[in-house]
C-alpha cells in the first residue's frame with residue numbers, strides 16, 4: 001500500500017523561529033504528493049525530512065503572503081533539476097496570477113518540467129480527475145485566500161465470503177465492479193449484494209482566516225483538518241484584527257465540522273511551545289495535535 005501521511009515541513013506564521021520554519025505541508029496520498037503553501041526554505045526541509053522532492057505532483061497556494069508562497073520558485077526549480085517527468089499541477093487564487101508568474105520565473109533557469117496552472121476564480125469544485133476531488137472556498141483574510149478540501153473517490157469493498165460462496169473470482173470481480181451486475185449460474189448478482197461503498201477520505205486545509213462559514217463547509221466531516229491557530233485565545237481580539245484564528249476557535253471549527261483529527265499550525269513566533277496551543281484546543285476538541293517541523297502524522301484509511 002502506498003504511503004499515506006502528512007509531513008510538516010514548517011509551521012511558523014509570518015516570522016520563522018529557531019524552532020519553526022516557514023510553513024509547508026506535504027500530504028502523501030494515493031501515490032501522489034500534495035504540497036501546500038511552500039514557504040521559504042521548503043527545499044531544504046525536504047532533505048531534513050528525508051523525502052525526495054519528486055514525490056510532489058501538485059502544489060496548492062492558499063494566498064500570496066510571503067510565508068505561504070516564497071518557496072514556490074525554488075521548489076519548481078528543484079523539480080526541474082530533478083527532471084521529474086510527471087506534470088506539476090499548481091492551484092492558486094486567480095487574482096494572484098502576477099505573483100505566481102513572478103515566483104515561477106523569479107530567476108534564470110531553463111524550464112523543462114511541465115507545470116499545469118489552475119488559477120481559481122470562484123469557489124466550488126476546481127477539479128475532479130478521478131484521483132482527487134478538489135474544492136476551494138474563499139476565506140476571511142482581507143486578501144484572496146483559498147481554503148482547500150481534497151477528497152479521494154469512494155471505494156468498493158467486496159465481501160470475500162459472499163464472492164466465494166457465489167463462485168465469483170478473478171476478472172469476474174472487476175466485471176461486476178464495472179458493470180454493477182453479473183450473471184452467474186443463471187442468476188443476476190447486483191454489486192451491492194456482495195459489496196459496500198467506503199466513502200473516500202477528505203482532507204481540509206484552512207489557514208490565515210477568521211472563523212467563517214466557508215471554513216466550516218470545507219472542513220465538514222473531514223478525516224484530517226490542518227488548521228491555523230496563530231494565537232492563544234487570550235489574544236482573540238488581536239486574532240480578529242489581523243484576520244487569524246486562535247487555538248480555541250480552531251477547536252470550535254473542528255468540533256462543529258465533526259472532523260476526525262485536528263492538527264494546529266501557523267503559530268505566532270511569540271509561542272515557544274505549540275503544545276500550549278494544542279492544550280487549549282483540547283478543552284473543546286480532544287483529538288488535537290500541534291504541528292512540529294519534520295513531524296509526520298499518519299493519514300491511514
Ligand SMILES: [Zn+2]
Nearest residue numbers: 013014067208
Ligand atoms: Zn500566514
Ligand SMILES: [Zn+2]
Nearest residue numbers: 063065141208
Ligand atoms: Zn496571510
